[in-house]
Amino acid sequence: xxxxxxIDHAVLILATLFMVLPVLVAIxxxxxxxxxxxxxxxxxxxxxxxxxxxxxxxxxxxxFTGQVTGTRMMINSLILGVGFAVGKIxxxxxxxxxxxxxxxxxxxxxxxxxxxxxxLPLEVRIMPSYQVMSELGLLNSYxxxxxxxLASATGTFYxxxxxxxxxxxLLEAAxxxxxxxxxxxxxxxxxxxxxxxxxxxxxxxxxxxxxYLWPMLMTTDERFFTLMRGIKQILQVWVGSQIPDxxxxxxxxxxxxxxxxxxxxxxxxxxxxxxxxSDK
Amino acid sequence: xASIQITNLSKTYPGASGPSVADINLSIxxxxxxxxxxxxxxxKSTLLRMVAGLEDITGGEIHIGDRLVNRVDPADRDIxxxxxxxxLYPHMTVRENMAYGLKNRKTPAAEIEARxxxxxxxxxxxxxxxxxxxxxxxxxxxRVAMGRAVVRQPAAFLFxxxxxxxxxxxxxxxxxxxxxxxxxLGTTSxxxxxxxxxAMTLADRLVVLNGGRIEQIxxxxxxYHRPASTFVASFIGAPAMNLLDAEIAGxxxxxxxxxxxxxxxxxxxxxxxxxRAEDLxxxxxxxxxxxxxxxxxxxxxxxxxHVEGQPLTLSLSPDIAISDQMHLAIxxxxxxxxxxxxxxxxxxxxxxxxxxxxxx
Numbered sequence: 001x002x003x004x005x006x007i008d009h010a011v012l013i014l015a016t017l018f019m020v021l022p023v024l025v026a027i028x029x030x031x032x033x034x035x036x037x038x039x040x041x042x043x044x045x046x047x048x049x050x051x052x053x054x055x056x057x058x059x060x061x062x063x064f065t066g067q068v069t070g071t072r073m074m075i076n077s078l079i080l081g082v083g084f085a086v087g088k089i090x091x092x093x094x095x096x097x098x099x100x101x102x103x104x105x106x107x108x109x110x111x112x113x114x115x116x117x118x119x120l121p122l123e124v125r126i127m128p129s130y131q132v133m134s135e136l137g138l139l140n141s142y143x144x145x146x147x148x149x150l151a152s153a154t155g156t157f158y159x160x161x162x163x164x165x166x167x168x169x170l171l172e173a174a175x176x177x178x179x180x181x182x183x184x185x186x187x188x189x190x191x192x193x194x195x196x197x198x199x200x201x202x203x204x205x206x207x208x209x210x211x212y213l214w215p216m217l218m219t220t221d222e223r224f225f226t227l228m229r230g231i232k233q234i235l236q237v238w239v240g241s242q243i244p245d246x247x248x249x250x251x252x253x254x255x256x257x258x259x260x261x262x263x264x265x266x267x268x269x270x271x272x273x274x275x276x277x278s279d280k
Numbered sequence: 281x282a283s284i285q286i287t288n289l290s291k292t293y294p295g296a297s298g299p300s301v302a303d304i305n306l307s308i309x310x311x312x313x314x315x316x317x318x319x320x321x322x323x324k325s326t327l328l329r330m331v332a333g334l335e336d337i338t339g340g341e342i343h344i345g346d347r348l349v350n351r352v353d354p355a356d357r358d359i360x361x362x363x364x365x366x367x368l369y370p371h372m373t374v375r376e377n378m379a380y381g382l383k384n385r386k387t388p389a390a391e392i393e394a395r396x397x398x399x400x401x402x403x404x405x406x407x408x409x410x411x412x413x414x415x416x417x418x419x420x421x422x423r424v425a426m427g428r429a430v431v432r433q434p435a436a437f438l439f440x441x442x443x444x445x446x447x448x449x450x451x452x453x454x455x456x457x458x459x460x461x462x463x464x465l466g467t468t469s470x471x472x473x474x475x476x477x478x479a480m481t482l483a484d485r486l487v488v489l490n491g492g493r494i495e496q497i498x499x500x501x502x503x504y505h506r507p508a509s510t511f512v513a514s515f516i517g518a519p520a521m522n523l524l525d526a527e528i529a530g531x532x533x534x535x536x537x538x539x540x541x542x543x544x545x546x547x548x549x550x551x552x553x554x555x556r557a558e559d560l561x562x563x564x565x566x567x568x569x570x571x572x573x574x575x576x577x578x579x580x581x582x583x584x585x586h587v588e589g590q591p592l593t594l595s596l597s598p599d600i601a602i603s604d605q606m607h608l609a610i611x612x613x614x615x616x617x618x619x620x621x622x623x624x625x626x627x628x629x630x631x632x633x634x635x636x637x638x639x640x
Binding site: 179191247 | 332353356367
């Protein structure tokens with residue numbers, strides 16, 4: 001190994017600053033008042049208004065109907081994020097299990113069909129999806145928000161690769177030990193793919209959490225608004241001589257940042273294992 | 281505990297031009313230790329896996345006990361298998377690994393515990409019961425795999441090259457352990473290996489396979505002393521039996537210009553002559569031998585050289601002096617003759633052979 005020198009450190013520090021500074025600016029600025037921000041721009045130093053801003057953002061009733069609070073939006077985002085992640089893991093794991101362990105005709109064809117949908121982003125099929133949900137009467141519901149996005153080519157692909165790396169002898173040993181297909185999945189495969197599930201959970205949670213376009217289409221009822229929409233909402237009040245609530249927008253942004261960061265921090269050990277470790 | 285009866289068994293993989301395994305007839309007695317041995321690709325694992333139920337059977341029948349098991353699920357065949365790479369469940373402890381098969385069969389918890397404890401005692405695994413497989417050494421993992429088979433108390437054990445992943449020293453000691461365990465439990469066993477030494481030391485009876493067919497079945501020493509073909513002769517025993525091109529003419533077996541033995545047979549023409557390395561010794565006259573090189577094994581040395589332009593190996597005690605040019609004698613009655621074309625053994629009554637020490 002080379003000895004680390006000054007330049008190595010300088011590069012790392014620069015890169016870190018590059019990533020962290022904007023976040024820091026957001027956090028610091030959110031502790032100033034809106035007027036302060038409006039007249040002086042962004043801050044790198046803290047001020048004393050943090051507590052009241054965050055309290056206001058989380059509890060004040062806002063929106064047109066005056067019914068939606070920051071907490072409500074956060075809960076909605078969480079439901080969306082967790083629902084996405086869990087649903088996708090379950091669905092893609094079952095799909096991959098069928099593809100890898102059951103010999104049925106067209107399995108390969110099916111896999112490639114699933115795989116090619118990776119190339120299609122949500123936006124391409126957003127109108128038909130909306131149409132279907134609307135006709136099923138699922139607009140303005142959590143089901144409608146979550147279910148249409150559950151099918152996951154990425155997840156299926158990851159699980160398929162992982163299942164393929166599980167040695168065949170393990171399946172054979174389980175067969176001789178009297179474990180049927182269902183038991184094998186529950187007793188052997190699921191415990192083995194814990195790290196894989198953690199990795200996919202992170203990816204999918206962040207993906208779900210950050211959804212903007214789909215919730216905006218699907219929900220008109222403010223009770224279902226997510227944080228992502230909330231931030232937008234605040235900046236839209238640019239009417240007359242009113243100063244936009246920059247501080248609240250920043251506070252919401254920081255709040256929106258927190259859960260994904262938390263998830264990543266908690267799961268990161270498994271996450272890295274899941275993406276790098278092929279066996280076990 | 282049960283006998284295993286294999287009748288006309290064959291296996292053809294879909295899309296393959298010919299069968300991978302064919303015409304297998306094998307009758308295994310209750311409690312017998314059978315070793316299937318052969319080079320890689322000879323179908324020995326396929327045969328074992330068909331008995332286990334992990335491969336479909338194309339033709340023929342397998343009976344375990346009195347029961348036809350062709351269409352019986354592996355779990356219901358009352359067999360236990362030990363795999364080459366152990367195939368332990370990595371997320372379960374040693375105890376859970378051993379108990380898993382019993383749990384799936386709804387064995388009462390108290391009995392599971394008793395059986396696991398008994399197996400752990402027998403295999404000296406007690407200190408490791410609560411460890412995960414990854415915290416164990418190769419030998420210990422293999423013992424766990426055996427424990428998993430033992431607790432099931434099956435009608436038969438199936439071993440698929442269980443020692444190939446172990447280092448040489450451990451292999452020897454595990455070999456002994458497997459043998460001892462099998463003797464003690466008296467469970468019918470079918471063991472696959474490509475290692476002829478393992479095969480010789482473990483087997484009650486050996487089954488030598490070549491190209492998906494049985495080449496010879498017999499007790500290890502019978503096979504060693506009376507190989508049925510040149511294939512078996514060269515496969516069983518280390519160093520491999522010397523096979524030389526010889527000729528029978530006028531009742532005399534000749535190797536090049538040297539007369540080797542008088543044989544009372546009407547047969548004429550070329551034959552393959554087999555001689556074990558240890559059946560050769562240095563003499564004052566006999567086969568002229570030109571030395572190439574020597575391999576020292578400690579207790580003995582392998583001397584490689586040529587006789588009449590054909591390679592030959594002999595095994596000698598290290599204290600025998602060796603020179604570049606020597607004459608060799610063959611131990612009386614140690615000649616094996618094989619048909620040159622088919623490779624099959626030519627049986628000649630022992631008494632009709634007579635050794636000649638022909639001058640060079």
